[in-house]
Amino acid sequence: MQVQAASKAYHFGRDRVRALDSVSFSVREGEFVSLLGPSGCGKSTLLWAIAGLKALDSGTVSLDGDPILKPHPAIACIFQEPTLLPWRTVAENIAFPLELRRDQRDGSKERIARLIKRVGLEGFERHFPKALSGGMQQRASIVRALAAEPSVLLMDEPFSALDPFTREDMNLLLQDIWIETGKTMILVTHNIEEAVLLSDRIVVMTPRPGRVRKVVEINLPRPRTAEVLTTPEVFTLIAGIRRAIAY
Ligand SMILES: Nc1ncnc2c1ncn2[C@@H]1O[C@H](COP(=O)(O)OP(=O)(O)OP(=O)(O)O)[C@@H](O)[C@H]1O
Numbered sequence: 001m002q003v004q005a006a007s008k009a010y011h012f013g014r015d016r017v018r019a020l021d022s023v024s025f026s027v028r029e030g031e032f033v034s035l036l037g038p039s040g041c042g043k044s045t046l047l048w049a050i051a052g053l054k055a056l057d058s059g060t061v062s063l064d065g066d067p068i069l070k071p072h073p074a075i076a077c078i079f080q081e082p083t084l085l086p087w088r089t090v091a092e093n094i095a096f097p098l099e100l101r102r103d104q105r106d107g108s109k110e111r112i113a114r115l116i117k118r119v120g121l122e123g124f125e126r127h128f129p130k131a132l133s134g135g136m137q138q139r140a141s142i143v144r145a146l147a148a149e150p151s152v153l154l155m156d157e158p159f160s161a162l163d164p165f166t167r168e169d170m171n172l173l174l175q176d177i178w179i180e181t182g183k184t185m186i187l188v189t190h191n192i193e194e195a196v197l198l199s200d201r202i203v204v205m206t207p208r209p210g211r212v213r214k215v216v217e218i219n220l221p222r223p224r225t226a227e228v229l230t231t232p233e234v235f236t237l238i239a240g241i242r243r244a245i246a247y
């Protein structure tokens with residue numbers, strides 16, 4: 001995935017808000033990269049552009065050299081708010097993207113059943129979203145995003161509405177899924193610890209207009225646990241990232 005000189009401004013009346021200013025970075029196949037930055041620095045704008053859901057003013061996004069100008073079947077998204085359809089059961093929600101695409105690949109039922117079990121939602125297939133906790137809804141969103149076997153998973157603060165304990169569980173689950181599936185993942189977050197726990201690299205952005213301030217490699221062995229965040233080495237790393245965002 002390659003983002004090259006991505007720029008975007010929003011206009012309303014005579015006002016103009018520059019959201020992104022010439023952002024460039026690339027993500028290797030199978031890599032986990034986080035986009036980290038303060039509120040309003042253009043992270044969602046950037047992720048939506050990568051998803052093909054928002055046009056840039058200038059610059060390009062490409063996957064394997066193909067420009068992304070509209071939603072791409074190999075790219076799936078998970079958003080901040082659970083976006084399950086309230087009138088469909090968990091199982092029906094998960095099958096929805098495949099239905100839209102008339103994708104009747106062999107084995108998709110079995111694959112979905114495995115994923116549902118993997119995220120601990122077995123037994124809830126026939127429940128409606130309102131009968132699920134926020135964490136369970138995001139688990140269902142993860143399964144829905146993975147059901148069509150994308151090669152890239154984009155996530156926009158998927159756990160920010162969850163309590164800290166559930167969030168930690170979800171981070172560890174996401175790490176396991178990343179290790180098991182080998183998918184390319186791009187996570188938008190303003191949580192430094194979450195980014196350190198999950199990422200191969202963190203793209204640290206400046207306040208608006210979002211630019212790339214620096215890219216930090218996280219060379220910690222996996223699987224990582226929450227304890228890794230409390231070692232002196234990682235503490236120093238986190239403090240360095242915090243300073244990079246603040247200056
Ligand atoms: N549809 C829109 N119309 C006008 N301005 C917008 C629109 N979407 C975003 N903006 C502005 O662009 C800037 C970047 O917004 P964006 O949502 O990309 O930031 P963000 O980094 O995702 O913030 P947060 O961490 O709070 O989600 C903000 O100043 C916002 O007000």
Ligand SMILES: [Mg+2]
Nearest residue numbers: 043044045156
């Ligand atoms: Mg956002």
